[in-house]
Amino acid sequence: MEHHAPPTAAGASQPGVERAFFDRVDLHLVRVLYTVLTERSVSRAALRLGMNQPAASAALKRLRELTGDALLVRSGAEMVATDVALQMIEPAASVLRAAEALFTQTRDFDAATSTITFNIAASDYLDPLFLPHLVTGIKREAPLAHVAIHALTREADYRAQLAQGEVDLVIGNWLQPPDDLHIAQLFSDEVVSLVSAHHPAVEKGWSTQQWLAAEHVAPMPTYPGARGIIDQVLSSQGLARNIVVRSAYFGLIPEMVAHSQLVLTTGRQHCERIASGLPLVILPCPIPMPPMDYYQLWHTRSQHAAHARWLRERVKKTIQAL
Template identity: 45%
Template sequence: MTSRRGEDQLDSHLLRMFCLLISERSVSRTALKLNQSQPAVSLALKRLRAILGDPLLVREKSGMVPTERALTLLTHAKGALAEIDRMTVALESFDPQTSRQVFRIGAPDYLAPLFVSKVVERIRQEAPYVQLNLQSLGPDFDFERSLAEGDLDVVIGNWPEPPPRMHLSMLLEDEIVCLVSARHPLVRKGFSIEDYQRAVHVVPMPYSISQRGVIDAMLASHRIARDERVVVQSFTLAPHLLTNTELVFTTTRHFASFYADFLPLCILPSPIAFPAMRFYQLWHERNHLSPAHRWIRRLLGECGSQIKSAATPPVRQ
């Protein structure tokens, strides 16, 4: 990682600066994230270039872009920082009231809004200076690599078979229901499996290429086909498409309840006995013993427990 000229000069501060510069591809954005002046970051980049014997960032029409060597070194730098973190974790202290830690959490956009709001409420109460970044997961997003390299601290998911290389703890379970317009004929008629198969459905795009979701897996195992007429990129758009149509949206109760409270929608019991959707948090070994990460994982778990212990709202018919 170091050159002979600078083998005694590359400390953990410069390593972190290097990782952020290459990831952000911008001196100004790096300065903002580190709460430092641009001249100080520019000076650090100059030192890094001298130590590593490479321009690292070069200017193009679209802005600054990393060199091939910089991208190669980035993986090594993140690995070195992970080892340093493991060596010093016992010396760390974490005070939520004063910490300015940035927590990066990856989650699907159909995570219960009530859960997310409780998480934000707790953080604002207990750690007023902490920054929370919520990263939406998508089919092209390599969350395992992001956890391993430290770009994400925690990932919240609901895959039937979570990745075995990660630590895991359960957050909450949620019933799968069907959300429809309040004027949908099924509200008065009732809902059978045959109705479900005949209905026109709105479905989200998958957010994982390698993992099939609970709903799709269950339908496939029972060879139940549905008419997926409308496909949307975001879960949050689907409820708005139901109000003046006969579309059916299969989702979790907490998610459905949030939208049924302010849109003319009804929640119907699913005629298919889907298993409960289980949400859990995943994290990498690199953060397992960190006091700050243990704090945020405990907070997420407690918020999940509050959701689980709350009374289940009645079905609206």
């Protein structure tokens, strides 16, 4: 059986000819082609496409001109597809499937089959169960996906990382979150101090001056010159605490506190999680502090991306569950 290719195939190596050809083709025309050939009827195709029959006939005429083939011919009382048309059905279906995928990926995210990598930048000042539970939840619903947890460090510019697509989401706490990013508050936490069970303040309590003069441990600033929320609040009142230890590894601080006179001041939820497994005591902070607010931040570039929306929803659900 002899097969006939569309007349432009011979000129495919000529960019000008190819461009002129594709300028005459649109997705609607491909849809008409596929529907007419599968229905074997212009009238049924028009009904299925929501077109009137003259418009469908005009589209078929254009297709015949483009292909140089009749595409649909009469055989007795029926219409049948030509050999050229039969070769075009599956490619047309493929084009329509690709177009559907192209324009639905912003609306729909198939977690069960996605192999995407989620990049999350987060501080470890949150509830120590948060990130483990978040990763577990992601892997349960998206078993083929990958997860990369990035640290919020002084070397990392999270604004640039979000803008450049290096991370999808930033999770942390800010006294005043940046106003150039999209923001969703996750939860608020009371500020308390954590000390060893043998710390003098456990029995005697402490005044403001005693608390300020105590030996404090604090995380390393997230960027040069940065001050944490506690120190920002103190500075606004003309006060400063005695920080004698700074650690880039927040997860190691509780063990330091448990066996020294160090004082860690942070959110109650974090303290409650870790105090149960170490000789630690939670004490109220003698200086009134605003709640410690945690947020997730993202860039406009991922505002409507389906995978990013799905990830933000997983973060919210994980926080709510904890």
